[in-house]
Amino acid sequence: MSDENEKSWLERTAMGDEGAFRALYDSYSPRIYSLGMYLTRSSVMAEELVQDIFEKLWKRRTHLSEVDNFSAYIKAMVRNTAGNHLKRMAHERLILAKIAREQTSVEQPAELAMEQDHLRRIWKEAVDSLSPRVKEVYMLSRMEGLKNAEIAERLGISIYTVKEYLKNALSVIRTHLDNGLPLLVAMAFLAGKKIF
């Protein structure tokens, strides 16, 4: 794409032109999606990354006409947003790993049990707040490790629905995690050497 085209898209997007915004989306979303897939290996999370970035862009659209170097602008956004997504993915996985460990190990040092209680409580609160169907999909995905297509088949729903449910579950869980984050980070440090 030429820089001039892009400049005009940005100006039109700034004025609320959805067609121009779509042109920006078509031009930048493939690279962002691909990055999301490399980083998370999950189409659900990769789509979420694209969605998150373009929702932010649309919200800030009125400022886009002032952006000189849009490539650099969007790269900074991608770094920042993808970084946050990865952090949340890591939090979720760490908690799940701990829960898995807790289920298999018998004896644990007291301080470890306490810290696990805290993580578990945040996670469990989040999971319990999901609707039954969303929760079912999330558990099949995360606890039983089923692929999206396998979940769709098992529950007799479409793969699109599975993905929507997972997105919903992840955003709820991450909101809970973000709220409990300061403590959680400290906990993760504490746990680092002992568990892994």
Place this chain on the structure above:
Amino acid sequence: MKEERIRQLFEGWMNGQLSESEEQEWMQLLVDPTLEDERDRIIGHYYQDLPIGHRMEPEVADALFRKILPAPVRELPQRRRRWGLLAAAVMAGAVVLTGAIWLAGRTKDTGKPVAGNVYKNDVAPGGNHAVLTLAGGATILLDSAADGNLASQGGAKVLKLDAGSLSYQRTAADMAMVYNMLSTPSGGQYQLILSDGTHVWLNALSSIRFPTAFGGSDRTVELTGEAYFEVAKDNKRPFKVHTGGMDVVVLGTSFDVNAYKDEPAIRTTLQQGSVKLVMDGKEMLLHPGQQGETEGPDGLALVKDADVDQALAWMKGFFSFEDADIQMIMRQLSRWYGIEVRYEGLRKKGSFGGKMGRDLSLTQVLTGLSQSGIHFRLEGKQLTVLP
């Protein structure tokens, strides 16, 4: 050094070469606040340098884009009252989509849809409309009745609570049983609280006949169309819903009965508790999350792949379809918008899925649906589905 280590682990992850313990170590470093700058710097490099190795399917990219732009449902003013609150609570709690997103399920046709639609007018969504028929046959149009005491009927007071709900309150014991009937037109819905505290949500084109105060041995109501029940617990007096030759027998529970005459079967969806379906001497017990339906003139069968969320979507303010054919979708729209549906040419094959607010106007819903490759012509209350 941690910076060096996180780089190595990123590299290993991208190449799929991390052992399980290395993967855990990587996760630990990803949440380390002192490494945030390094983490984002690495991501920036990958963004710039990696070839595009994964692509969204075009339909997925389209659907995602539609979700990013503010969907029409968010811009509508809140018109529903109690229904609105319920829907809002559901959205906040769990529900998946806020926008008008329809995904073409198994249809390949994804042509430019909106151009193929012809709207000569729009049709407003349904709302709180119902007629109450009293014991003597007198009727009260609830839309225009003032809130408050409407009548006294067989030992119970009839109160209109607000624009969309009616409540029966027992005032005297041991009176002879007297029946009232609440009916909704197409495009109507209403809530009813029976004298025992049972809460009924009546969907469009439906009616429920019930005693104003229940007798001593059981609680029986008659239903046509569709209603959702939250039955007040009373172990001594089972609650029965009688519809189309079938009885749903309940002790205290929440469930939906869909008994529209133009649907292929009477479908009962149990959310909580337990109910027993009784038909022609046969019985079937439902557990939470299960659906049972009538099969032929006198049979009962358990529905495979029961979908409770979908069955209850209407009373939470949504249309929700999963693997639905176009006729099924149109039957629901015709009841809610009071339209007559015709099909021109070949009927569209394929199945559709998606979710939309019931507070959208008809053309908004149709425009959403045409993303799946169906087109419409709307003239007055006559809707034609085009090939």
